[in-house]
Amino acid sequence: MGSYFARHVQVFLATLGDMVRTPISTINTVVIIAITLLLPSLLYVVIKSSQGLSDGWQGRPQMSVFLQKQVSASEAKQIFQEIQLHPSIELAEFITPQQAIEEFRLLSGSVSLDEELAFLGTNPLPPSIVLMPNKAAAKAESLNELKEQLEKFEGIDTIRLDLDWTERFNAILNVLTRIGLLLSGLLAMALVLIVGNTIKLLIHNRRDEIEITKLVGGTNTFVRRPFLYYGTLFGLFGALVSLVFLLIAANLVEQPLSKLASVYQRQSLLHEIQAMEVLCIIAAGAMLGWLSARWSVAQHLWKIKPS
Amino acid sequence: MIKLSQINKRYPNGHEALKDVSFDVAQGEMVFLAGHSGAGKSTLFKLITRIEKPTSGQLFVDQQNVSRMRDSKVALLRREVGVIFQDHKLLMDRTVFDNVALPLIVIGMPHDEIKKRVRAALNKVGLDGKGGQKPVTLSGGEQQRVGIARAVINRPNILLADEPTGNLDETLSDEIIDIFADFNRVGVTVLIATHDLRQVERLGKRTLHLEHGELIGDYRHASSGSQTSMKNTDEARTDG
Numbered sequence: 001m002g003s004y005f006a007r008h009v010q011v012f013l014a015t016l017g018d019m020v021r022t023p024i025s026t027i028n029t030v031v032i033i034a035i036t037l038l039l040p041s042l043l044y045v046v047i048k049s050s051q052g053l054s055d056g057w058q059g060r061p062q063m064s065v066f067l068q069k070q071v072s073a074s075e076a077k078q079i080f081q082e083i084q085l086h087p088s089i090e091l092a093e094f095i096t097p098q099q100a101i102e103e104f105r106l107l108s109g110s111v112s113l114d115e116e117l118a119f120l121g122t123n124p125l126p127p128s129i130v131l132m133p134n135k136a137a138a139k140a141e142s143l144n145e146l147k148e149q150l151e152k153f154e155g156i157d158t159i160r161l162d163l164d165w166t167e168r169f170n171a172i173l174n175v176l177t178r179i180g181l182l183l184s185g186l187l188a189m190a191l192v193l194i195v196g197n198t199i200k201l202l203i204h205n206r207r208d209e210i211e212i213t214k215l216v217g218g219t220n221t222f223v224r225r226p227f228l229y230y231g232t233l234f235g236l237f238g239a240l241v242s243l244v245f246l247l248i249a250a251n252l253v254e255q256p257l258s259k260l261a262s263v264y265q266r267q268s269l270l271h272e273i274q275a276m277e278v279l280c281i282i283a284a285g286a287m288l289g290w291l292s293a294r295w296s297v298a299q300h301l302w303k304i305k306p307s
Numbered sequence: 308m309i310k311l312s313q314i315n316k317r318y319p320n321g322h323e324a325l326k327d328v329s330f331d332v333a334q335g336e337m338v339f340l341a342g343h344s345g346a347g348k349s350t351l352f353k354l355i356t357r358i359e360k361p362t363s364g365q366l367f368v369d370q371q372n373v374s375r376m377r378d379s380k381v382a383l384l385r386r387e388v389g390v391i392f393q394d395h396k397l398l399m400d401r402t403v404f405d406n407v408a409l410p411l412i413v414i415g416m417p418h419d420e421i422k423k424r425v426r427a428a429l430n431k432v433g434l435d436g437k438g439g440q441k442p443v444t445l446s447g448g449e450q451q452r453v454g455i456a457r458a459v460i461n462r463p464n465i466l467l468a469d470e471p472t473g474n475l476d477e478t479l480s481d482e483i484i485d486i487f488a489d490f491n492r493v494g495v496t497v498l499i500a501t502h503d504l505r506q507v508e509r510l511g512k513r514t515l516h517l518e519h520g521e522l523i524g525d526y527r528h529a530s531s532g533s534q535t536s537m538k539n540t541d542e543a544r545t546d547g
Binding site: 004006007010208209211212213214215216217218219220222305306307 | 379
């Protein structure tokens with residue numbers, strides 16, 4: 001067992017040494033693999049970030065309840081408390097006309113609305129309540145039922161259901177996810193071909209060594225072992241470099257995204273890669289590299305026979 | 308140790324390399340395989356090491372039927388048979404040590420043991436202190452000695468040498484053949500393909516003579532140089 005392990009360590013170190021001794025070709029291959037892995041990783045981050053945005057709304061539609069303008073502050077508070085107690089409501093936020101105008105100011109990008117307000121003579125925005133129904137009430141039918149129930153409350157002017165927008169957004173995300181999966185599959189195939197071709201060239205370059213090893217009693221398992229290490233290491237290093245590229249890309253878009261996030265009252269829109277996701281990318285790279293090498297070795301190694 | 312029974316070998320291009328060849332080589336015997344280029348000597352070695360399969364006939368090496376051997380067993384067979392080639396078949400980008408150590412690395416021997424064995428093998432073939440050199444820095448004779456060290460490092464039961472003195476002068480040739488004779492003296496079965504009749508006569512060992520793929524003689528030279536027996540004589544097989 002110790003000897004078996006020692007043999008693997010020996011081949012691993014020898015393969016690593018060979019890679020270091022041919023830095024240009026190693027770097028070329030690793031960077032190509034990194035770019036191939038980067039594309040699906042980037043798409044994953046985009047999808048996750050978008051899902052995060054959607055999750056901000058809990059993936060559920062919001063309901064905006066606009067109160068009548070003549071409703072007093074105390075009446076508005078009372079309506080808010082009654083609505084809050086409704087069993088279908090998970091979250092409710094009361095927005096005063098002053099808060100509404102501040103939010104409008106933020107969204108419109110206007111520094112000051114004083115002139116416009118002075119022209120109107122009064123704040124035209126009514127008090128409102130933003131509701132988030134619970135999961136059970138999040139379906140279209142239940143939402144319409146809830147809307148009808150709320151409309152019966154006194155002091156309510158209009159109720160707006162933001163159902164269409166969230167549904168559309170989620171549908172776009174679903175399409176994006178499918179495209180991501182398809183792209184990942186295609187790029188995984190590309191990676192297999194890239195690593196496979198590199199291994200093919202390595203096999204070709206080491207033809208004499210393979211022949212002689214077979215002549216002195218090397219088994220196929222022994223002969224293919226370094227090539228499997230090559231594939232795995234290429235995939236592993238490619239994954240590590242792709243993570244570096246991903247960090248660089250994240251840094252580049254962080255600032256503009258932060259500005260966008262502030263519009264949505266969020267700190268950040270960018271999905272922060274978790275340790276488990278880092279491990280998954282590394283494992284995927286190594287696994288794909290190993291599979292590619294295995295495929296290439298199966299294709300080409302048996303053709304080399306001692307002569 | 309080696310037994311061929313009605314072996315025929317026809318290559319895909321139609322060339323008949325061996326025709327109905329039968330002979331036995333006993334354990335511990337040293338046999339010369341003589342004949343001109345194209346006589347079938349190399350093909351015979353390829354069959355014994357299962358680089359090629361016979362078209363028909365039976366071939367046994369150490370009681371294993373090589374003609375019917377599964378591919379997965381071939382590596383084990385090759386560990387029992389040390390082969391020396393005329394073109395040495397050395398890895399020129401590796402050191403002498405790496406080349407000689409290869410058969411031991413293949414079987415997973417611990418590194419310390421490999422070092423000891425390689426040192427001993429290099430000492431045996433007269434290449435002490437040359438383990439760190441690349442084969443390209445060695446002379447033809449020295450490269451051949453590296454090949455011999457690699458072939459014997461695994462202590463095989465059988466040594467096959469294909470024209471081991473082909474490119475060497477007389478003195479070097481004698482030295483190389485004497486190394487094989489030394490191994491034979493400790494019980495290793497040695498089969499040497501050569502067209503150098505001087506060596507055959509010098510050692511007076513059993514000789515199998517191939518011509519155009521056929522075994523035309525199985526005889527023994529007395530070390531004085533006189534031919535003593537002819538084809539398929541049992542007396543000729545008492546050597547070793």
